[in-house]
Amino acid sequence: MIEALKPSLEARKKAGNFRALQVFDGVDFCSNDYLGLGRNPLNTEKQASGSTGSRLISGHDEALNTLEQNIASFHGFESALLFSSGYSANTGLLACIAGKDDVILSDDLIHASLIDGIRLSYAKRERFAHNDLKDLEVQLEKNCGAIKGQIYVAVESIYSMDGDHAPLAKISELCQRYNAALIVDEAHAIGVYGEQGRGLVSQLGLNDHVFAAIYTFGKAVGMHGAVITGSSVLRDYLINFCRPFIYTTAPSPQTIADTHAVYKRFQSAETKRRALQTVLQYFETQVKNIPLKNAHWLDSQSPIQGLIVPGNNRAKSLALFLQDNEIAVKAILSPTVAEGAERLRISLHSFNTTDDMDKLRTCLSAFLNDEKP
Numbered sequence: 001m002i003e004a005l006k007p008s009l010e011a012r013k014k015a016g017n018f019r020a021l022q023v024f025d026g027v028d029f030c031s032n033d034y035l036g037l038g039r040n041p042l043n044t045e046k047q048a049s050g051s052t053g054s055r056l057i058s059g060h061d062e063a064l065n066t067l068e069q070n071i072a073s074f075h076g077f078e079s080a081l082l083f084s085s086g087y088s089a090n091t092g093l094l095a096c097i098a099g100k101d102d103v104i105l106s107d108d109l110i111h112a113s114l115i116d117g118i119r120l121s122y123a124k125r126e127r128f129a130h131n132d133l134k135d136l137e138v139q140l141e142k143n144c145g146a147i148k149g150q151i152y153v154a155v156e157s158i159y160s161m162d163g164d165h166a167p168l169a170k171i172s173e174l175c176q177r178y179n180a181a182l183i184v185d186e187a188h189a190i191g192v193y194g195e196q197g198r199g200l201v202s203q204l205g206l207n208d209h210v211f212a213a214i215y216t217f218g219k220a221v222g223m224h225g226a227v228i229t230g231s232s233v234l235r236d237y238l239i240n241f242c243r244p245f246i247y248t249t250a251p252s253p254q255t256i257a258d259t260h261a262v263y264k265r266f267q268s269a270e271t272k273r274r275a276l277q278t279v280l281q282y283f284e285t286q287v288k289n290i291p292l293k294n295a296h297w298l299d300s301q302s303p304i305q306g307l308i309v310p311g312n313n314r315a316k317s318l319a320l321f322l323q324d325n326e327i328a329v330k331a332i333l334s335p336t337v338a339e340g341a342e343r344l345r346i347s348l349h350s351f352n353t354t355d356d357m358d359k360l361r362t363c364l365s366a367f368l369n370d371e372k373p
């Protein structure tokens with residue numbers, strides 16, 4: 001029986017994109033721990049390790065209510081609902097809100113968790129070109145009035161692979177004009193953008209025009225888990241219909257206490273947010289400015305920087321060369337990204353030093369400018 005699995009694995013090996021787990025080592029240019037918070041222990045008092053059941057049976061308590069209320073008001077929404085991960089929040093949300101009469105317009109580069117949620121829903125999916133307002137408007141116009149149900153628009157505020165910002169204010173204007181419900185994944189914005197790290201929706205004052213926002217805790221927040229924020233009607237709907245919320249064990253008292261603690265920790269990490277901005281500036285002016293052969297940088301002002309190095313084997317060899325030089329960078333290969341857009345995904349952190357970045361620049365130049373054709 002196991003033989004049935006082998007051809008796909010062999011095909012991956014042949015295509016140069018076989019995945020294997022690797023222990024992370026070297027100067028960190030690949031984690032999502034943008035503020036360096038995830039590497040420090042929390043001082044929370046020891047709590048019970050289990051919640052004893054799902055939220056709708058025995059796993060709910062007052063501490064969870066308080067946590068969700070605090071998180072909702074911090075991000076500027078009426079309600080919040082906790083999930084064990086961003087993946088389950090996104091799949092659960094999209095799968096349950098949209099039915100067969102609805103359409104979900106999604107940016108071409110949205111995260112796999114949002115795509116999987118759309119696949120699990122009965123709605124029609126239409127894609128629009130990445131960050132392309134004209135294309136979005138064409139799709140909105142085409143569907144508005146032509147479908148029986150609701151139009152949803154799904155975007156990320158900072159894109160996880162390209163690192164660029166969505167034109168959120170303009171997307172929100174379009175959604176209002178065509179009566180579409182806007183869903184924003186803030187996974188890479190929380191902790192980094194907005195007052196005390198509230199995210200970009202809050203920074204741009206768009207809360208009243210966002211149907212649902214997803215905040216994940218696995219990146220700058222330095223933990224794991226996620227919330228879906230929005231109206232109290234949305235929360236009631238999720239409690240009633242969202243399968244990854246209903247059919248799973250509730251977070252433990254330990255997780256609840258730790259989530260309280262990480263929210264306090266990142267809110268007061270202003271010095272780290274400023275240090276991260278200094279790192280971004282240095283990287284922009286001292287690393288991205290050197291000429292590199294057959295490679296180019298994506299346009300990004302965020303901690304996620306993409307260096308396009310076309311070809312799975314070439315991108316992988318460059319990543320291995322950097323790893324041999326004790327620089328932890330990962331290649332992102334096709335089919336995770338489009339063929340020809342294989343890349344190094346370099347993430348920057350408040351703790352990266354100018355020496356780290358100079359070494360990265362030297363290694364990139366040595367590999368790409370001296371490589372044999």
Ligand SMILES: Cc1ncc(COP(=O)(O)O)c(C=O)c1O
Nearest residue numbers: 085086087111113160187216218
């Ligand atoms: C944009 C985006 N949304 C959602 C997720 C999933 O979040 P989690 O890691 O908490 O499952 C990720 C990354 O993992 C992401 O990059």
